Amino acid sequence: MSPSSSTRTIPATSQTPRHVAIIMDGNGRWATQRHLPRTAGHIRGVHAVRRVVEACGRRGVEYLTLFAFSSENWRRPAQEVSLLMRLFVRTLEREVDRLVAQGVRLRVVGDLGAFDDKLRGLIKSAEERTAGQSALTLTIAANYGGRWDVLQAMRALLTAHPELAAQPEQIDENALDPWLAMSYAPEPDLFIRTGGEQRISNFLIWQLAYTELYFTDRYWPDFRADDVDQAFAWYRGRERRFGRTSAQLASPT
Ligand code: FPP
Numbered sequence: 671m672s673p674s675s676s677t678r679t680i681p682a683t684s685q686t687p688r689h690v691a692i693i694m695d696g697n698g699r700w701a702t703q704r705h706l707p708r709t710a711g712h713i714r715g716v717h718a719v720r721r722v723v724e725a726c727g728r729r730g731v732e733y734l735t736l737f738a739f740s741s742e743n744w745r746r747p748a749q750e751v752s753l754l755m756r757l758f759v760r761t762l763e764r765e766v767d768r769l770v771a772q773g774v775r776l777r778v779v780g781d782l783g784a785f786d787d788k789l790r791g792l793i794k795s796a797e798e799r800t801a802g803q804s805a806l807t808l809t810i811a812a813n814y815g816g817r818w819d820v821l822q823a824m825r826a827l828l829t830a831h832p833e834l835a836a837q838p839e840q841i842d843e844n845a846l847d848p849w850l851a852m853s854y855a856p857e858p859d860l861f862i863r864t865g866g867e868q869r870i871s872n873f874l875i876w877q878l879a880y881t882e883l884y885f886t887d888r889y890w891p892d893f894r895a896d897d898v899d900q901a902f903a904w905y906r907g908r909e910r911r912f913g914r915t916s917a918q919l920a921s922p923t
Pocket of ligand 1: 694695696697698699700712713715716719736737738739743754757758761810865890
């Protein structure tokens with residue numbers, strides 16, 4: 671069982687979220703507002719990634735998960751998809767030393783089989799080069815979808831334990847958890863979506879069960895350390911009940 675399953679235990683909580691998951695939305699609109707091509711917004715989005723990784727590291731966040739490319743983003747114009755891939759490659763090539771200097775371990779989750787050999791090789795080497803770091807685990811979700819994750823976990827579980835197909839009642843959360851793409855991390859405490867939309871868009875649908883959801887109109891390229899602080903201040907004001915009542919929280923027995 672994962673150490674902090676929100677449905678089977680009451681996870682420990684703290685003033686600073688241990689795990690922050692972000693949908694970085696609004697790059698296209700940021701660029702369009704400035705009469706720039708949408709891709710300019712993605713390029714500026716990488717600057718925001720740098721700022722937010724640093725801000726989260728300084729504030730003691732242990733896991734930061736960023737949704738860089740969803741399973742559904744392939745539906746975008748080919749030119750935009752291609753720019754996003756190139757940006758991903760370039761960022762991996764350029765940023766690894768900085769990540770190591772900041773004590774950041776990089777992991778990439780998603781259906782990586784859809785990427786070309788060069789990108790897959792860079793991902794593997796960046797993961798290996800940062801594997802010894804432990805201050806902050808930065809996960810990039812790329813060609814990721816929450817439904818994909820649940821399905822691949824179920825398939826992997828049944829491949830490893832074919833006998834379970836004949837005893838489906840034996841399949842519980844404990845059995846599935848280790849096969850999920852982010853089994854190494856606790857569930858997110860705080861979810862942030864920039865860009866004004868209020869939806870989860872097939873992000874970590876299993877893991878967001880009891881996550882606090884924060885939405886801001888700020889476009890991702892404009893997101894700064896101050897905005898991280900505002901989101902964390904909002905988070906500190908939340909009462910995390912995990913199914914219990916307020917009265918129970920006030921006088922735990
Ligand atoms: C959503 O904005 C953003 C994306 C689909 C891509 C996010 C990618 C980056 C921030 C850069 C690459 C990241 C890494 C980690 C290398 P949108 O295009 O949907 O914006 P819109 O809603 O305004 O159109």
